[in-house]
Amino acid sequence: MIHELSARVVKNRPLTPRVYELVLELPPGSLRGVKPGQFLMLKPSPTFDPLGRRAFAFADLTESRAVVFYEVRGRGTKLLTRVKEGERLSVLLPLGKRVFPLEGERHLLLGGGIGLAGLTLLAKELFKRGKELLVAYGARSKEELALLSFLERLGVPFEVYTEDGSYGKRGLVTEALKRFKGWTVHACGPKGMLRAVKEATKGEAYLSLEERMACGYGVCLGCAVKTAGGYGRVCYEGPVFKAGEVEL
Amino acid sequence: MKVTLFGVEFKNPVWVASGTFGYGLEANELFPVERLGAVVTKGISLKPREGNPPPRIAETPCGMLNSIGLQNPGVERFLNEIYPRIESIDTHFIANVFGETQEEYEEVCLALEQADKIVAYELNVSCPNVKKGGIAFGHDLTSLTRLVEGVKKRVKKPVLVKLSPNVTDPVEFARACVESGADALVLINTLVGMKINVKLKRPELATVTGGLSGPAILPIAVRIVYQVYEALGDRVPIVGVGGISGYEDALEHVMAGASAVQVGTANFFDPLAPLKVLEGIKGYLEREGVEFNRLVGIAHESSPLR
Ligand SMILES: Cc1cc2nc3c(=O)[nH]c(=O)nc-3n(C[C@H](O)[C@H](O)[C@H](O)COP(=O)(O)OP(=O)(O)OC[C@H]3O[C@@H](n4cnc5c(N)ncnc54)[C@H](O)[C@@H]3O)c2cc1C
Ligand SMILES: Cc1cc2nc3c(=O)[nH]c(=O)nc-3n(C[C@H](O)[C@H](O)[C@H](O)COP(=O)(O)O)c2cc1C
Ligand code: FES
Numbered sequence: 001m002i003h004e005l006s007a008r009v010v011k012n013r014p015l016t017p018r019v020y021e022l023v024l025e026l027p028p029g030s031l032r033g034v035k036p037g038q039f040l041m042l043k044p045s046p047t048f049d050p051l052g053r054r055a056f057a058f059a060d061l062t063e064s065r066a067v068v069f070y071e072v073r074g075r076g077t078k079l080l081t082r083v084k085e086g087e088r089l090s091v092l093l094p095l096g097k098r099v100f101p102l103e104g105e106r107h108l109l110l111g112g113g114i115g116l117a118g119l120t121l122l123a124k125e126l127f128k129r130g131k132e133l134l135v136a137y138g139a140r141s142k143e144e145l146a147l148l149s150f151l152e153r154l155g156v157p158f159e160v161y162t163e164d165g166s167y168g169k170r171g172l173v174t175e176a177l178k179r180f181k182g183w184t185v186h187a188c189g190p191k192g193m194l195r196a197v198k199e200a201t202k203g204e205a206y207l208s209l210e211e212r213m214a215c216g217y218g219v220c221l222g223c224a225v226k227t228a229g230g231y232g233r234v235c236y237e238g239p240v241f242k243a244g245e246v247e248l
Numbered sequence: 249m250k251v252t253l254f255g256v257e258f259k260n261p262v263w264v265a266s267g268t269f270g271y272g273l274e275a276n277e278l279f280p281v282e283r284l285g286a287v288v289t290k291g292i293s294l295k296p297r298e299g300n301p302p303p304r305i306a307e308t309p310c311g312m313l314n315s316i317g318l319q320n321p322g323v324e325r326f327l328n329e330i331y332p333r334i335e336s337i338d339t340h341f342i343a344n345v346f347g348e349t350q351e352e353y354e355e356v357c358l359a360l361e362q363a364d365k366i367v368a369y370e371l372n373v374s375c376p377n378v379k380k381g382g383i384a385f386g387h388d389l390t391s392l393t394r395l396v397e398g399v400k401k402r403v404k405k406p407v408l409v410k411l412s413p414n415v416t417d418p419v420e421f422a423r424a425c426v427e428s429g430a431d432a433l434v435l436i437n438t439l440v441g442m443k444i445n446v447k448l449k450r451p452e453l454a455t456v457t458g459g460l461s462g463p464a465i466l467p468i469a470v471r472i473v474y475q476v477y478e479a480l481g482d483r484v485p486i487v488g489v490g491g492i493s494g495y496e497d498a499l500e501h502v503m504a505g506a507s508a509v510q511v512g513t514a515n516f517f518d519p520l521a522p523l524k525v526l527e528g529i530k531g532y533l534e535r536e537g538v539e540f541n542r543l544v545g546i547a548h549e550s551s552p553l554r
Contacts, residue, residue: 004518048310049309050307213305219270221316223302231298231299231302
């Protein structure tokens with residue numbers, strides 16, 4: 001079942017000027033069964049302008065709380081920054097039918113920028129199951145590593161890449177692919193990065209895709225991604241796809 | 249709140265609009281779809297249609313643009329793969345039908361004649377997002393007349409025609425449909441619009457233009473329902489669609505002349521909107537002590553506010 005719920009904002013604070021942490025309190029039980037790779041849609045404002053909901057990954061979960069990290073990009077996310085703690089937001093969840101696979105013993109998780117937020121729940125789950133894993137987190141520079149302290153607190157093995165070398169290893173997260181051959185690869189991040197991951201893994205990686213979404217539950221056909229069998233819905237046939245199955 | 253239109257009894261007059269509800273299967277995870285008066289399916293064509301490349305949607309002030317391009321598996325796969333799954337949903341389905349040629353419209357309807365769950369056809373002659381067919385009929389009186397007459401001659405089920413708002417005088421087109429035997433009119437489809445990304449200096453949609461829908465178009469839809477009811481309200485029922493997200497929007501359509509309404513874009517940002525509209529109308533009828541049917545076209549009876 002998918003639920004439309006009223007969530008109480010427990011926390012909505014900037015980690016960097018562009019990235020916020022949002023913690024939502026939900027009715028008990030409503031987050032049970034949420035799987036890594038699934039997402040929620042929330043309405044940044046109860047008015048008609050902006051009209052639509054915005055999609056965000058579950059970055060972390062407790063019994064009754066969902067943690068979201070969002071980057072301020074346009075009107076919706078800008079408005080979201082003004083929501084105060086204690087206020088309520090309408091959320092639709094859980095969304096996405098195809099999620100990250102947990103099979104396999106060794107997993108490499110590649111997060112580009114805010115895309116890391118789409119992988120942290122997976123990292124936690126794999127770790128809990130005793131799998132071998134490494135999270136590679138990449139950003140342009142040290143200032144943009146908004147999720148670094150969250151990642152540290154998560155307690156999973158990770159390494160950091162910056163393009164300018166101001167923190168961790170110099171280079172792109174895709175560098176990590178060279179050292180972990182044969183591992184199950186999961187990736188979330190900008191399209192350019194996903195293309196590189198697709199190429200480097202010969203289509204074997206699992207990618208969490210982003211596409212504009214109007215409904216998030218499969219009825220509008222707005223979130224189209226080209227697959228061998230025609231256009232698929234990112235919100236319904238995805239958001240996780242095997243890289244080889246999609247045109248990016 | 250039962251209504252009987254074109255010989256079919258519906259449990260209530262609140263339906264969902266084509267292309268905003270899939271085939272009724274996905275939303276069953278959110279609420280019991282059988283509570284709706286009817287589900288109008290995504291457009292069905294004779295052959296499968298891939299649809300347009302992304303980006304297919306863009307947000308606009310109080311509305312959105314779409315250029316889905318009638319992506320659908322075609323009538324044969326609809327019947328084999330989807331139809332068996334909707335058969336158990338206890339409400340009526342109306343098939344939204346699309347063709348590139350008149351023959352295609354007729355073939356799709358004929359293929360659905362034995363499918364009992366489908367109680368009527370809604371001919372989409374008003375999709376702004378495909379190159380061939382559709383508005384070629386909806387914007388040309390001669391081909392529209394021929395199409396409606398042709399389909400009516402070959403099928404037994406009621407034929408509804410969904411008209412375009414992108415014409416100077418919608419009443420002319422509505423009249424052509426009624427005179428060709430249409431059983432009801434569905435007003436309106438989306439309005440042609442576009443949006444430009446100022447930062448990138450390019451159109452936001454891959455197809456450049458798209459169809460505008462949502463709260464922004466409510467007054468246009470209400471105006472067209474009102475005009476058509478004034479001219480033809482005594483001849484066929486009108487189904488109102490366009491900009492409905494709450495019960496008051498729906499009642500505007502009804503008072504302008506609609507005997508039933510369809511909720512469209514609101515399903516996206518407020519998935520429980522159809523139920524809220526239904527409950528809202530019920531509450532209004534109770535408070536006002538009035539029957540639903542009495543409200544249809546009632547705004548024509550008295551002079552405007554002064
Ligand atoms: C499955 C999924 C999970 C996501 N998870 C996260 C996350 O955890 N953290 C995060 O910061 N962002 C995430 N995003 C991206 C986020 O949804 C967009 O950044 C956000 O919708 C932008 O809204 P806006 O109003 O600020 O931007 P605007 O550019 O003003 O938005 C205009 C329209 O385009 C849509 N849009 C714009 N960019 C995107 C995009 N990249 N993806 C989808 N729709 C877009 C908006 O929803 C809106 O309808 C995710 C997207 C998807 C599809
Ligand atoms: C994403 C989307 C897809 C649509 N697909 C169809 C379609 O296949 N056939 C059709 O006749 N109308 C289609 N429509 C038009 C709607 O059924 C409706 O007429 C229009 O959106 C106006 O109503 P609204 O403002 O409530 O959305 C579509 C609309 C949207 C937003
Ligand atoms: S967002 Fe509507 S189908 Fe995916």
